[in-house]
Amino acid sequence: MFKFGFWLQRVAQLLIVLLLVTFGVSMLLRLIPVDLATILLPVASEEERVMLRAELGFDKGPIGYYLQWLGNFVQGDFGKIYFSGGTENVSDHLKQAMPRSLLLMVYTQVLALAIAIPLGVLSAYRAGRRSDKVISNTLFTLSSIPNFAIALLLIIFIGVKFAWLPTLGYVPIAEGYWEHLKHMIMPVISLSVGLIATYTRLLRADMIAALREDYVTMAASKGLSDQRILWRHVLRPSSVTLMTSAALSMGGLIGGAIVIESIFATYGVGFEVFAAIAGRQYIAMQSTVAVIALFYVFFNLVVDIGTGFVDPRTRDRRVNA
Amino acid sequence: MSSLLSIKNLGVNFDTARGSLEAVHGVDIEIPAGTSVGVVGESGSGKTVMCRAAMGLLQGSNVKRSGTVIFDGHELTAMSKEEVRNLFGSGMAMIFQDPMTALNPVRRIGSQLSEGLRVRLEMSKKDAMVRSKELLELVRIPNPTAVLNSFPYQLSGGMRQRVMIAIAIACNPKLLFADEPTTALDVTVQAQILQLLRELREDLKMSMVLVTHDLGVVAGNTDYVAVMYAGEVVEYAPTTKLFADMRMPYTEALLESIPKVDHKSGTRLAVIAGRLPNPTDRGAGCSFAPRCKYAQEKCHKEHPELKKDPDGHLYRCWYPIGVAL
Amino acid sequence: MRKFTKPTWLAISWLSLMMFFAIFGWALPFKSWNFVYEDDLEVGLFSNGHILGTDSNGYDLLSSIVAGTRMSIFIAIAAVGLGGLIGSVLGITAAYVRGKVDTVMVTIFNVGLSVPNLVLALALVSVLATNVDINQAVPTWRRVMVLIMSLTIVLIPILGRIARGATLSWAGREFVTAARSMGMRDRKIITKHIVPNVLPALIAVAFLAVGVVIIAEASLSILGVGIPDGASWGGMIARGRNDLEYAPHVLYVPIFFLALTVISTNHLGDVVRAQLDSREAKV
Numbered sequence: 001m002f003k004f005g006f007w008l009q010r011v012a013q014l015l016i017v018l019l020l021v022t023f024g025v026s027m028l029l030r031l032i033p034v035d036l037a038t039i040l041l042p043v044a045s046e047e048e049r050v051m052l053r054a055e056l057g058f059d060k061g062p063i064g065y066y067l068q069w070l071g072n073f074v075q076g077d078f079g080k081i082y083f084s085g086g087t088e089n090v091s092d093h094l095k096q097a098m099p100r101s102l103l104l105m106v107y108t109q110v111l112a113l114a115i116a117i118p119l120g121v122l123s124a125y126r127a128g129r130r131s132d133k134v135i136s137n138t139l140f141t142l143s144s145i146p147n148f149a150i151a152l153l154l155i156i157f158i159g160v161k162f163a164w165l166p167t168l169g170y171v172p173i174a175e176g177y178w179e180h181l182k183h184m185i186m187p188v189i190s191l192s193v194g195l196i197a198t199y200t201r202l203l204r205a206d207m208i209a210a211l212r213e214d215y216v217t218m219a220a221s222k223g224l225s226d227q228r229i230l231w232r233h234v235l236r237p238s239s240v241t242l243m244t245s246a247a248l249s250m251g252g253l254i255g256g257a258i259v260i261e262s263i264f265a266t267y268g269v270g271f272e273v274f275a276a277i278a279g280r281q282y283i284a285m286q287s288t289v290a291v292i293a294l295f296y297v298f299f300n301l302v303v304d305i306g307t308g309f310v311d312p313r314t315r316d317r318r319v320n321a
Numbered sequence: 322m323s324s325l326l327s328i329k330n331l332g333v334n335f336d337t338a339r340g341s342l343e344a345v346h347g348v349d350i351e352i353p354a355g356t357s358v359g360v361v362g363e364s365g366s367g368k369t370v371m372c373r374a375a376m377g378l379l380q381g382s383n384v385k386r387s388g389t390v391i392f393d394g395h396e397l398t399a400m401s402k403e404e405v406r407n408l409f410g411s412g413m414a415m416i417f418q419d420p421m422t423a424l425n426p427v428r429r430i431g432s433q434l435s436e437g438l439r440v441r442l443e444m445s446k447k448d449a450m451v452r453s454k455e456l457l458e459l460v461r462i463p464n465p466t467a468v469l470n471s472f473p474y475q476l477s478g479g480m481r482q483r484v485m486i487a488i489a490i491a492c493n494p495k496l497l498f499a500d501e502p503t504t505a506l507d508v509t510v511q512a513q514i515l516q517l518l519r520e521l522r523e524d525l526k527m528s529m530v531l532v533t534h535d536l537g538v539v540a541g542n543t544d545y546v547a548v549m550y551a552g553e554v555v556e557y558a559p560t561t562k563l564f565a566d567m568r569m570p571y572t573e574a575l576l577e578s579i580p581k582v583d584h585k586s587g588t589r590l591a592v593i594a595g596r597l598p599n600p601t602d603r604g605a606g607c608s609f610a611p612r613c614k615y616a617q618e619k620c621h622k623e624h625p626e627l628k629k630d631p632d633g634h635l636y637r638c639w640y641p642i643g644v645a646l
Numbered sequence: 647m648r649k650f651t652k653p654t655w656l657a658i659s660w661l662s663l664m665m666f667f668a669i670f671g672w673a674l675p676f677k678s679w680n681f682v683y684e685d686d687l688e689v690g691l692f693s694n695g696h697i698l699g700t701d702s703n704g705y706d707l708l709s710s711i712v713a714g715t716r717m718s719i720f721i722a723i724a725a726v727g728l729g730g731l732i733g734s735v736l737g738i739t740a741a742y743v744r745g746k747v748d749t750v751m752v753t754i755f756n757v758g759l760s761v762p763n764l765v766l767a768l769a770l771v772s773v774l775a776t777n778v779d780i781n782q783a784v785p786t787w788r789r790v791m792v793l794i795m796s797l798t799i800v801l802i803p804i805l806g807r808i809a810r811g812a813t814l815s816w817a818g819r820e821f822v823t824a825a826r827s828m829g830m831r832d833r834k835i836i837t838k839h840i841v842p843n844v845l846p847a848l849i850a851v852a853f854l855a856v857g858v859v860i861i862a863e864a865s866l867s868i869l870g871v872g873i874p875d876g877a878s879w880g881g882m883i884a885r886g887r888n889d890l891e892y893a894p895h896v897l898y899v900p901i902f903f904l905a906l907t908v909i910s911t912n913h914l915g916d917v918v919r920a921q922l923d924s925r926e927a928k929v
Contacts (some may be wrong), residue, residue: 031738
């Protein structure tokens with residue numbers, strides 16, 4: 001039941017956003033009051049800098065530069081990182097960082113949803129009662145504590161005082177799954193806490209609204225148990241907002257987890273952006289930000305498709321809207 | 322005559338921010354086995370709440386139910402939620418006013434219809450689907466296989482109501498609560514659905530409680546009628562008796578507000594002036610007194626008890642129509 | 647006006663204390679926050695003369711907190727004020743005018759929202775804080791200005807979208823149509839009819855935005871691009887990471903102040919929104 005025109009329009013909208021983001025970053029670079037070639041090659045000769053300007057398109061004016069960057073980017077050439085001793089490809093950096101960010105994001109989502117869904121269902125079922133209030137207030141307080149604060153407290157207690165878990169670094173799955181997980185536990189918890197609160201809250205509100213619907217009374221009048229009604233009848237129509245929020249936060253977790261990635265030294269995409277910015281590697285920054293925006297736009301599209309599966313009404317309704 | 326459902330002194334209160342709201346008060350109704358009983362009243366008169374309270378379907382911590390409900394020998398009001406639940410489907414079932422909101426929007430008709438069969442009758446998935454198809458045929462749905470695979474939003478209003486009836490009768494209930502089953506439908510479809518309910522009732526030997534605000538619907542479809550006003554039953558009689566010889570001024574007013582075939586065009590319909598009383602604050606007198614054209618001083622001061630004619634006709638009025646005082 | 651609950655009073659009291667620190671902190675009898683108490687390095691909580699202890703530099707944490715409150719609160723209020731003003735002007739105009747203006751504005755908001763907050767802030771800070779002579783350090787006051795500007799830009803699409811949404815739901819109502827049919831000017835309709843109705847929603851979000859900015863400032867400081875050697879809560883946390891193993895109280899103190907402030911602003915935002923919802927329900 002895919003309406004082709006609708007999807008075409010949606011994809012076009014997202015592409016425009018993508019183009020504008022990358023163009024905006026490009027313009028931002030031109031605002032820097034210093035010669036970019038001098039920044040990238042601080043100790044090189046003037047001829048080398050002239051060559052670099054030509055190679056990167058700095059000499060072409062803002063639009064020309066952008067188009068050249070875009071052409072390279074689309075072909076998979078993300079530019080280079082410049083050292084005193086030579087260069088490295090940004091794409092190689094991202095190849096290393098991306099799986100780390102993706103795994104961090106997936107673990108965080110799984111943990112957050114695994115905790116938030118039962119809590120949301122429970123607090124909606126017990127709405128207004130003691131257990132609901134305890135859950136809501138605890139989560140509200142926890143969600144106001146920034147993730148870096150949670151990360152630092154985890155490091156102080158679990159990492160240093162009790163020395164249960166390593167506090168730094170990333171171990172690939174290939175080097176042992178248990179070691180890999182041990183390094184991921186604290187970053188994942190730090191990132192999940194806020195999400196758990198958000199997800200629980202969204203699910204609770206939607207479920208409370210759904211529990212007032214006639215189809216719930218109808219299900220009860222069929223003689224179904226409360227458990228079955230909650231999980232089979234109410235959860236799915238109530239989870240559209242939750243799914244939307246979850247999918248959108250995926251985009252934010254790729255690249256947005258900068259502080260956590262740098263505190264725990266699990267260098268992912270967010271850290272790459274940070275490193276590029278701190279090291280004045282502006283080409284790397286431009287390409288990495290573009291990749292992050294690409295993920296954001298991709299997950300936006302996933303939301304559109306996903307809600308159609310969760311709630312079949314939206315598949316048809318959207319087209320009319 | 323044995324009663325299938327016997328409701329005694331049923332009361333329902335909702336705790337709200339503005340105090341306790343008494344939605345149903347002192348309702349007594351007997352539903353003899355094999356009969357159809359109409360419950361009539363304006364919107365807000367407590368018909369729906371009364372039915373849901375009788376079945377124990379009112380949810381929430383702010384709902385308080387009092388009185389006794391006895392169904393088929395089981396005292397529902399003294400049973401646990403799980404015990405009452407075991408009577409649903411095969412004992413009691415309910416159909417709802419708006420089939421759009423009463424069917425789960427994200428589940429296919431097939432799964433909603435077969436669910437009761439699988440949970441209550443413990444049928445296998447395959448058997449339940451076969452039976453579901455038969456049920457759809459029973460409620461005269463033309464292409465049952467396609468409908469089983471549809472979502473509710475893909476069906477018309479009349480079709481959805483037929484599906485809901487199929488779900489309700491799936492486990493052969495002895496008593497069917499039909500809560501305004503035709504209100505949300507087109508007039509032509511209304512007649513078809515009522516016809517269907519009538520036939521099913523005969524075929525399956527079901528009793529029925531038909532809730533409606535339309536006396537016209539009650540006329541051809543019920544054996545007894547209970548008229549509700551402000552959460553109370555104000556008159557109860559065999560249907561033919563009620564139409565021929567009503568006691569309550571309210572019933573009279575309700576009947577006068579229906580258009581009739583022999584009305585000349587341009588005839589003004591009677592309107593019941595005023596509004597239902599505030600359910601958080603009932604006055605001392607008869608709750609209909611402020612709107613009643615026969616009301617006298619006593620009506621405003623004392624709440625009338627339910628009175629009984631020798632033939633079993635019940636009414637709640639100090640100055641009933643057609644009774645010499 | 648409904649009576650406040652106990653948590654609401656606590657939140658108001660805490661924020662009042664923070665405002666007091668921010669405004670009158672200079673008058674408190676402390677030495678400069680970076681005065682080095684050479685004999686009191688890493689003294690614990692509730693020590694003689696240093697209620698909140700000192701860090702490994704010998705800075706007194708209480709005077710650091712008071713100075714940091716001024717910086718964090720100033721940045722937060724400035725960014726939320728500016729971002730809220732610009733965002734709501736853009737959002738309200740877009741929703742009221744509709745058509746092409748709206749489409750363009752929504753696209754701009756989406757562009758801003760498609761990059762994670764912190765990435766956007768980082769990029770802006772790094773570009774705006776680059777000196778013409780890159781080897782010369784950027785003075786603190788300019789860093790503060792850059793930080794406020796960057797966070798303002800981050801907030802504009804967030805707050806603008808809220809303002810647009812709220813305006814859309816009000817601009818379609820009868821009283822606006824009625825005002826228009828009576829020949830009221832658009833500008834007057836917006837100021838008389840739209841703004842008063844949209845404002846509560848914006849205030850609720852502004853409280854949340856204060857929390858967002860405080861956390862973002864702290865995050866940037868931890869990454870070393872905030873106000874590196876200045877006094878802000880984030881700066882204290884960044885410095886405190888060095889003392890993490892031997893004097894964790896150096897971290898507890900700023901985290902406690904920061905978290906409690908964010909909890910308070912979030913709670914007040916919630917209270918405003920709850921009041922708004924109950925008002926909506928009555929309409």
